[in-house]
Amino acid sequence: MGAGYSVSDIQVKPGKRTPAAPFTTSTLQQEASRKLGYGVSKTMRVAQQLYENGHITYMRTDSVNLSDTALGDITNTVKGMYGENYHQFRRYKNKNQSAQEAHEAIRPTYMNNSTVENPEWKRLYELIWKRTMASQMADAQLEKTTATIDISTNKEQLTASGEVIKFEGFLKVYREDRDEEDITEDEAAEGMLPPLQVKQQLPLVQMTATERFTRASPRYTEASLVKKLEELGIGRPSTYAPTISTIIKREYVEKEIKKVFPEISVCLL
Structure with a gap:
C-alpha cells in the first residue's frame, strides 16, 4: 500500500481583500494587456470606439473618481444582482500626485448593460463593467x-x-491581475x-517538487511599461499608447510573443 x-x-x-479602484487610462491598458493580451494601441482603439458609440465614459483620464449619478447606478445594480450584503459604498483617492482628474474614471455609461453585442468590443467592455461593479462591492472575507x-x-x-x-464579496465579479x-x-x-x-x-492526486532560484527582473510587457511611465511621470494618459508604438516602430526594443500566453514581451535594448 x-x-x-x-x-x-x-x-x-x-x-480580507479590497477591490481595486475603477479604471484610469493606464490601469485599463495594464489590465487589458494582462487579462486579454491586448497591446496598448488596440486597447485605446477599442476604448475609443466604445466611447464614440456611447457605451463608456471618456477613456483618457487619470481620475479614479465616479460621479454621484454613477455611484447611484452602480449601487442599484449591485444590490439588484447580488443583494444588499454585497454592496459597499466607496470613494477612491488618486495616489498619483500629478493626476489632473479633469474627467471621472472609465466606466460604462449605463450599468444595467453588462455587455455589448459587437464581438470586437465585447471583451474590453465586460472588463470595464466588472471592474466598475467590483469597485463598489464588499470586501472579500x-x-x-x-x-x-x-x-x-x-x-x-x-x-x-x-x-x-x-x-x-467583490471576487464574485472580478479579480485584479498583477505583474x-x-x-x-x-x-x-x-x-x-x-x-x-x-x-x-x-487523497494524493498529484505531487510536484519545485526548486526555486533567485530570478533576474522580468522583461517589460506593454502593461508594466505603461506602469513605469506613469510612476516616472513620463507623458499623460493620451500619450502612453503612441509613445510605446513609436519606440517599437523605431526598433528601440525587441518585441516577442510569449508562447504560454498571448502577451507581448518588450526587451529594452
Whole structure:
C-alpha cells in the first residue's frame, strides 16, 4: 500500500481583500494587456470606439473618481444582482500626485448593460463593467490557512498554505491581475485551499517538487511599461499608447510573443 496523508494541524488567521479602484487610462491598458493580451494601441482603439458609440465614459483620464449619478447606478445594480450584503459604498483617492482628474474614471455609461453585442468590443467592455461593479462591492472575507499534513510512511510533514474564501464579496465579479515582478515567492507558492478539518484524510492526486532560484527582473510587457511611465511621470494618459508604438516602430526594443500566453514581451535594448 502507498502512503496515506492526513491533516494533523490547522492554523487559521482571518483576512480580507479590497477591490481595486475603477479604471484610469493606464490601469485599463495594464489590465487589458494582462487579462486579454491586448497591446496598448488596440486597447485605446477599442476604448475609443466604445466611447464614440456611447457605451463608456471618456477613456483618457487619470481620475479614479465616479460621479454621484454613477455611484447611484452602480449601487442599484449591485444590490439588484447580488443583494444588499454585497454592496459597499466607496470613494477612491488618486495616489498619483500629478493626476489632473479633469474627467471621472472609465466606466460604462449605463450599468444595467453588462455587455455589448459587437464581438470586437465585447471583451474590453465586460472588463470595464466588472471592474466598475467590483469597485463598489464588499470586501472579500478570507481565512489564511496553514495546514500541517502527516505522512503515514514517513516522520516528515508537509505544509500547505493558502486561503479559504468565507465570503466572496467583490471576487464574485472580478479579480485584479498583477505583474510578475509584483508577486512575492510566498504569494506565488500560495493558492486557494478547500475547507479542511483535523484528521481529515487527503487523497494524493498529484505531487510536484519545485526548486526555486533567485530570478533576474522580468522583461517589460506593454502593461508594466505603461506602469513605469506613469510612476516616472513620463507623458499623460493620451500619450502612453503612441509613445510605446513609436519606440517599437523605431526598433528601440525587441518585441516577442510569449508562447504560454498571448502577451507581448518588450526587451529594452
